[in-house]
């Protein structure tokens with residue numbers, strides 16, 4: 236096709252010259268001006284010298300009316316001369332080939348700073364085909380950001396910490412620590428945490444620039460058909476703006492994300508097996524990102540009349556490490572407000588129109604999208620919603636005798652901030668009140684954390700479960716159809732303070748210790764789902780290892796008695812095995828084993844993901 240296009244370049248150019256722009260259609264004319272927390276722009280890079288030499292010409296043209304671009308493709312016809320196929324797209328902003336990165340920075344990133352400085356999460360991510368200018372743009376933006384932060388007053392208002400890492404497949408590597416691997420996990424507040432990644436304080440522009448340079452030198456690159464120095468991973472720069480003012484507010488977070496470029500199948504012909512695998516992984520994570528974009532866009536575009544469908548809209552952000560990092564953008568049940576600037580990078584060449592059209596489609600889809608986050612309302616049972624005033628009264632009432640001084644332990648902290656204080660610092664603050672012992676301080680810390688963990692398990696009275704209101708009282712809650720439960724923790728009784736061993740029930744998922752000697756597919760965690768007590772299993776039934784489950788079967792004659800020789804409480808369980816995706820599990824209901832209660836260590840909450848049909852630990 237490339238040869239055909241290059242052979243018909245003069246016809247293509249004359250058709251483009253004759254093109255008469257039509258007013259945008261209704262969908263193209265979607266009101267993008269009112270986008271609130273997601274803004275979308277495209278950047279068309281210039282035609283590069285070597286492209287010009289090979290006869291390539293531009294195929295994407297911004298109109299004078301800001302936000303609209305026309306894309307022209309040459310259409311091969313069976314008989315006669317090729318014709319022109321034109322499409323128009325409207326997005327929030329268009330930065331053309333002659334537009335400097337400074338303009339893009341001023342329009343896209345600069346407006347995120349005040350929001351981040353107030354404790355929000357700001358994100359700029361660049362996506363697009365390989366060689367379309369993502370790395371070029373993001374690295375320029377990082378340099379401009381370094382200037383803004385340290386030449387102005389920004390760095391004096393918050394203390395800045397930076398992490399830089401890359402995601403390759405579902406693995407994360409620290410670019411500030413020689414590509415050391417680390418984990419990306421979700422904490423009890425639902426926030427994404429980089430566990431094991433370096434986070435360095437930055438105090439000057441030169442320090443920040445040196446870290447950017449260091450990270451760039453570790454980044455994985457390779458030559459592709461379209462780009463000699465193509466990034467073969469997603470690179471993320473995360474700046475945490477720590478609150479140093481007495482006003483209680485969360486730390487702000489700014490993400491700058493340079494996604495790896497998608498490569499078309501035809502560009503893979505010269506790759507080795509390893510490179511093919513790497514490209515496949517990049518394409519999988521980008522396709523999950525697109526599913527999330529589609530999910531979030533359709534949530535917004537659902538008519539008012541289909542509110543129920545809107546609530547049930549599934550956004551698969553847990554399916555890849557990339558979308559887990561971007562959880563704050565895609566999780567509608569999230570409580571932290573976030574603002575996202577999406578930059579679609581476009582290669583202007585008429586040889587790349589199909590990839591460019593695809594990029595423009597997703598950019599257009601995200602326009603006028605607004606993610607509505609759940610508001611955080613005060614709830615006495617949920618410590619992370621407490622104001623400093625409530626925290627102080629809680630300390631006064633619940634810290635024991637002598638009362639720990641609230642003005643020493645939490646002079647200005649909200650509930651979420653108090654929970655975030657490390658244990659040793661928490662105890663040191665408590666010990667500054669006369670008469671308080673180490674044990675009292677530890678017990679008070681444990682009490683606060685127990686309340687916090689319980690609050691993340693038991694649904695709030697106002698919390699919605701699959702669109703149905705969870706009733707305040709237990710009886711009403713039980714009336715919710717069992718089919719609406721998708722998480723094993725939904726079945727926990729609210730306020731049940733017994734240990735899990737005292738409330739073993741069918742369907743409960745537990746983690747077992749090493750004493751359970753069964754060949755597991757995942758060596759990390761031995762999970763089982765409880766089915767029933769061993770003693771109720773009938774005669775001649777065998778477990779997964781071929782052993783008889785209940786050799787002392789006697790239920791019909793002596794109901795409620797222990798089988799002969801049984802000295803422990805034992806349960807027949809189904810093995811929970813690791814699934815095909817990262818952090819996913821499946822219940823292998825036919826692979827059954829008997830587990831002694833003493834081998835069970837903790838209860839685990841599993842959440843069912845209807846799209847992948849796997850479970851995830853929640």
Ligand SMILES: Nc1ncnc2c1ncn2[C@@H]1O[C@H](COP(=O)(O)OP(=O)(O)OP(=O)(O)O)[C@@H](O)[C@H]1O
Pocket residue numbers: 279280281283363364365366367368369370371372459462464465466467494495496497580
């Ligand atoms: N706005 C621009 N002005 C001038 N040159 C540009 C511009 N954008 C990109 N380029 C050049 O285009 C080439 C490809 O850019 P870049 O490496 O940023 O692409 P990419 O989208 O990050 O590719 P990949 O996904 O393969 O990493 C580079 O040589 C870069 O210098």
